[in-house]
Amino acid sequence: MASVEIINLRKSYGNVLALSDIEIEIGTGSFYTLLGPSGCGKTTLLRTIAGFHFQDAGRILVDGVEIQNKPAHKRDVGMVFQDYAVFPHLSVEANVAFGLKQRKVPAAEMSRRVAEALRIVQLDPFAQRMPHELSGGQQQRVGLARAMVINPTVLLMDEPLSNLDAKLRVDLRAELRQIQRDLGMTTVYVTHDQEEALAMSDIVCVMYNGIIQQAASPFDIYRLPTNRFVANFVGGNNFLSATHEGGRALLKSSGSVVADVAGPAGQAIVASVRPEAVRVSPGANIKDHEVSIPVRIAGISFIGREAGVHGVTEAGENLSATVRPSAEILALAKGAEATFGFQRADMLVFEDHDTGRRL
Numbered sequence: 001m002a003s004v005e006i007i008n009l010r011k012s013y014g015n016v017l018a019l020s021d022i023e024i025e026i027g028t029g030s031f032y033t034l035l036g037p038s039g040c041g042k043t044t045l046l047r048t049i050a051g052f053h054f055q056d057a058g059r060i061l062v063d064g065v066e067i068q069n070k071p072a073h074k075r076d077v078g079m080v081f082q083d084y085a086v087f088p089h090l091s092v093e094a095n096v097a098f099g100l101k102q103r104k105v106p107a108a109e110m111s112r113r114v115a116e117a118l119r120i121v122q123l124d125p126f127a128q129r130m131p132h133e134l135s136g137g138q139q140q141r142v143g144l145a146r147a148m149v150i151n152p153t154v155l156l157m158d159e160p161l162s163n164l165d166a167k168l169r170v171d172l173r174a175e176l177r178q179i180q181r182d183l184g185m186t187t188v189y190v191t192h193d194q195e196e197a198l199a200m201s202d203i204v205c206v207m208y209n210g211i212i213q214q215a216a217s218p219f220d221i222y223r224l225p226t227n228r229f230v231a232n233f234v235g236g237n238n239f240l241s242a243t244h245e246g247g248r249a250l251l252k253s254s255g256s257v258v259a260d261v262a263g264p265a266g267q268a269i270v271a272s273v274r275p276e277a278v279r280v281s282p283g284a285n286i287k288d289h290e291v292s293i294p295v296r297i298a299g300i301s302f303i304g305r306e307a308g309v310h311g312v313t314e315a316g317e318n319l320s321a322t323v324r325p326s327a328e329i330l331a332l333a334k335g336a337e338a339t340f341g342f343q344r345a346d347m348l349v350f351e352d353h354d355t356g357r358r359l
């Protein structure tokens with residue numbers, strides 16, 4: 001088991017700068033997730049750690065030892081790939097044995113380790129099957145067993161659950177996390193699914209445009225996003241334009257003060273509030289909350305245990321609330337007047353641009 005440290009890593013493909021100034025520290029045995037939209041550099045970073053790509057600059061250390069110039073097969077890193085899980089022409093057992101064969105592990109030890117890996121991922125009854133005789137989730141587990149069986153010091157997984165249906169994803173992510181905990185494997189996991197990242201990780205590292213935006217515990221990423229991008233990408237969020245006057249942020253739509261902010265007055269700022277912090281009152285001009293905003297209902301989305309109530313402010317801004325469904329809420333008609341209210345403590349203020357800092 002190992003700690004991983006990445007220092008000032010940069011990687012480009014021709015003129016495309018895929019990673020810049022990457023600085024990461026991963027504690028021994030922890031589950032570290034790279035989260036970000038398509039094209040942000042997640043796979044590039046994982047493949048650079050594995051040694052399938054070489055960096056333009058920077059260093060990668062495992063347990064304090066530099067590995068960035070070693071070829072992939074000397075790095076002692078296991079990888080589960082994004083685009084395919086298994087070799088289709090090999091049985092389950094032969095798939096899992098693949099890396100051990102390459103490393104010329106003696107036959108007796110090989111079959112012992114393969115059996116052990118198959119037991120861990122609960123595929124021992126399927127050892128002789130071919131991949132096409134397995135379900136998607138079982139195939140994903142073959143990929144996992146194949147990466148684990150070489151006892152890597154670091155396990156890298158690139159969207160290993162991406163091809164599965166929603167229910168299986170949720171089951172398998174718990175299973176995967178349990179296996180990782182039991183074996184204490186230092187793991188770098190890639191996903192673009194923010195819920196998966198929050199549910200599984202010790203640390204979530206949010207990337208955008210090849211740059212790390214924030215690395216923190218799931219709770220802190222959600223509660224205290226460092227910039228507007230993170231606030232928007234992780235969990236739903238509402239953004240309302242605001243103005244900065246006399247050290248305070250005022251909402252344009254209601255004139256209410258939402259927070260004290262430092263920095264230069266007059267700068268363009270925006271305030272955020274999570275949908276679950278927004279209360280909905282049918283009717284106009286209800287002043288039950290620290291901040292109350294009149295809206296017209298644009299639509300209701302009922303998904304069972306909760307309902308999304310979507311409103312438009314007088315200034316034409318969208319504002320959504322997530323509430324427990326009630327007959328009164330579900331009866332709100334499109335175009336009806338309502339008031340959305342929330343507490344100031346539930347609001348954050350950001351510079352008003354794509355990756356604007358939290359103020």
Ligand SMILES: Nc1ncnc2c1ncn2[C@@H]1O[C@H](COP(=O)(O)OP(=O)(O)OP(=O)(O)O)[C@@H](O)[C@H]1O
Nearest residue numbers: 013016018036037038039040041042043044045192
């Ligand atoms: N072989 C390549 N040649 C040129 N550009 C590449 C190559 N591989 C990736 N890129 C570019 O580098 C950037 C990062 O790609 P990468 O595959 O790391 O993204 P990703 O975060 O894994 O995205 P996804 O969620 O879609 O898998 C993208 O702009 C991509 O187009």
Ligand SMILES: [Mg+2]
Nearest residue numbers: 042043044082
């Ligand atoms: Mg990718």
